[in-house]
Amino acid sequence: MNYQWYPGHMTKARRMMQENIKLIDLVIELVDARIPISSRNPDIDELGKGKSRIILLNKSDLADPVWNKKWVEYFSNQGMGVLEINSRTGMGIKSIQGLVQEVCKEKIERDRKRGIVNRPVRAMVVGIPNVGKSTFINSFAGKACAKTGNKPGVTKGKQWIRLNKGLELLDTPGIHKPKSKLGEYMVRSAETTFNEVDLVLMLIEPTTEVQTMDEYVLERIKNVKTPVVLVINKIDTVEREALLEVISVYSKAYPFAEVVPISAMKDRNTGELLEVIRKYLPEGPQYFPADMVTDQPERQIASEIIREKALYLLQDEVPHGIAVEIMSMKKRPDKDIVDVQATIYCERDSHKGIIIGKQGAMLKRIGSTARYDMQRLLGSPIYLQLWVKVKKDWRDSDFLLKNFGYDKKNI
Secondary structure, three states: OOOOOOOHHHHHHHHHHHHHHHHOOEEEEEEEOOOOOOOOOOOHHHHOOOOEEEEEEEOHHHOOHHHHHHHHHHHHOOOOEEEEOEOOOOEOHHHHHHHHHHHOHHHHHHHHHOOEOOOOEEEEEEOOOOOOHHHHHHHHHHOOOEEOOOOOOOOOOOEEEEEEOOEEEEEEOOOOOOOOHHHHHHHHHHHHHHOOOOOEEEEEOOOOOOOHHHHHHHHHHOOOOOOEEEEEOOHHHEOHHHHHHHHHHHHHHOOOOEEEEOEOOOOEOHHHHHHHHHHHOOOOOOOOOOOOOOOOOHHHHHHHHHHHHHHHHHOOOOOOOOEEEEEEEEEOOOOOOEEEEEEEEEOOHHHHHHHHOHHHHHHHHHHHHHHHHHHHHHOOOEEEEEEEEEOOOHHHOHHHHHHOOOOHHHO
């Protein structure tokens, strides 16, 4: 009989690791150098089979140097890369990149032979609670990288931290079910749309394994009668043989009506994609005037512009819990100027300070960048006034969601 000795949050960590292990090339395990064996999760060796491994002896400056050397030798003999660090002081952090390249050299060479170029090593950081994992991630990622991940307010998926061209770190692993009523609204809205449109485009990157996020989407569309076209973007980053493997893997996962490889950045095959789209769109009456770009009211578009700029400028400083309400939008009777008053809502007092910024600097940036797009939309100069208010946990309030335009009745 097997007994689960560790608590629930470690069970969750194990499950998340199981879900995401196929997405990564390298497992970076953080242990306490003073008690390396006792501070390990016993499941990691099993779950990490077949992956490159690195052991980081954290807080090694607090441990006996003699024993540090013995532990380095012990783990090295098991085929793992080992490094002594202290994530709080930064000791040893700069040496990690070189060790990653060393332990993953076979993977890098294998990719090169398969025609896959410029593909960074993808790593997952694991460790038991209180071993210093969060401090390590902040220390490792915060000093030398630009963060990349899901775009603000759009896809709620995994978040990767790009440390440099050669290494990406999985920060928030796993595709999760919606964590709030807003998330439920967005998922339901997307699912309802599948059967209302003439064509669904599924956009992926050229990976030779079906990603967890993609599996989630494929599960959602399996009963959809609408034709689904697979669009493989970034084909400029892989060779032909690797691209053919991607097409084969995804074609086995779902009966796509068509598969169109493109490079949006290099403008390759985008014309072919438009032709495929036209093929599946039936002719019909002209529902809107020729000069009408969208059926959304100007207030709604204006609020989305402000929200987009706020999330873009704030990046990862503030989570996606931002809503914008246009309080007033009026054209002055004596001048060609539109006065717009809007309120940005966030969920925490600490977020409010970040949005406003030092002496209002961040709020001014949000306003100036939003004003530019709003002027293009309305064709008139804009005088924009912004306020910031806290509405705690608004994403889980049916009343507030409805006020902000996320009404279930409209789905």
